Amino acid sequence: MLAAQRKDLMLARLAGDGRIVAKDFAAEFHVSEDSIRRDLRELAEAGLCQRVYGGALPVSPAVADYSTRQTVAVDSKTRVAATAAALIEPGSAVILDGGTTALAVARALPPELEATVITHSPTIAAALGEHPSIELFMIGGRIFKHSMVASGAAAVEAAQAITADLFLVGVTGVHHEAGLTTGDADEAAMKRALSRRAGETYVLASSEKLGAASRYPVLPLHDITAVITDAKATSRAVQDLEIAGVRILGAT
Known part of the structure; x- marks a missing residue:
């Protein structure tokens, strides 16, 4: 699975479940936890999620000026x-x-x-x-x-x-x-x-x-x-x- 596809799935999971657990996501899609953490880091840098211990949460929209x-x-x-x-x-x-x-x-x-x-x-x-x-x-x-x-x-x-x-x-x-x-x-x-x-x-x-x-x-x-x-x-x-x-x- 390409990184872009994983990220799209992550965003859909965040919208549906309100949380991503990196370990569980890695096991479900048969990829390494390091890859999942890297994807989450990049999504967070783009302002699309909030990283927390073990995974990520939906980012707050109240960040504008x-x-x-x-x-x-x-x-x-x-x-x-x-x-x-x-x-x-x-x-x-x-x-x-x-x-x-x-x-x-x-x-x-x-x-x-x-x-x-x-x-x-x-x-x-x-x-x-x-x-x-x-x-x-x-x-x-x-x-x-x-x-x-x-x-x-x-x-x-x-x-x-x-x-x-x-x-x-x-x-x-x-x-x-x-x-x-x-x-x-x-x-x-x-x-x-x-x-x-x-x-x-x-x-x-x-x-x-x-x-x-x-x-x-x-x-x-x-x-x-x-x-x-x-x-x-x-x-x-x-x-x-x-x-x-x-x-x-x-x-x-």
Whole structure:
């Protein structure tokens, strides 16, 4: 079998099964594991899969630049945002992550809501700057432009001084085995730091992020309260998460 044929089969397997195990794939098609690992490495370099120990997972589609992502899955993000915004009770304090879905949450907050929002995203802060009833706190640091958030040591240190009821976190991948993942190590560390400062952590996950993975782990699934998604309850990714013990909040 030619390498190009193997790669096509790998991509089809990723789409159908949500995972490739290199050892099993090699045995099934009677090729060496070294050949499979080389194929996976080349697919990963082309941005077509995310390599993990023993094989590969589907790559997250949420890797484009910030301005481009604002035009992707807009209706999906709007549904997720509306469900997330409804979780914020009057008088509560919420940490709102950066990213395009979090921006949709900020825009979905009703003008009469009196609450405290803590964010490390200048974009979120700007969106809430004219909200009549939101008390706004901003965490500073190095700006990671992909998600327009502050990260790095200074931001993580500043996060230790806050406490909140909820953390609404955005990630680029939600997978039943890999957990929550994102594409930058500093951003992942900042998300972990913020999650530790909140009573509950809810994941903002439009449907294209389910079943996908990025390079850097954020949190294991047992550390989150629920995943908010508009993916269909019958989808394999949702069912896999539920089998893993994850609570799903459907956004309709």
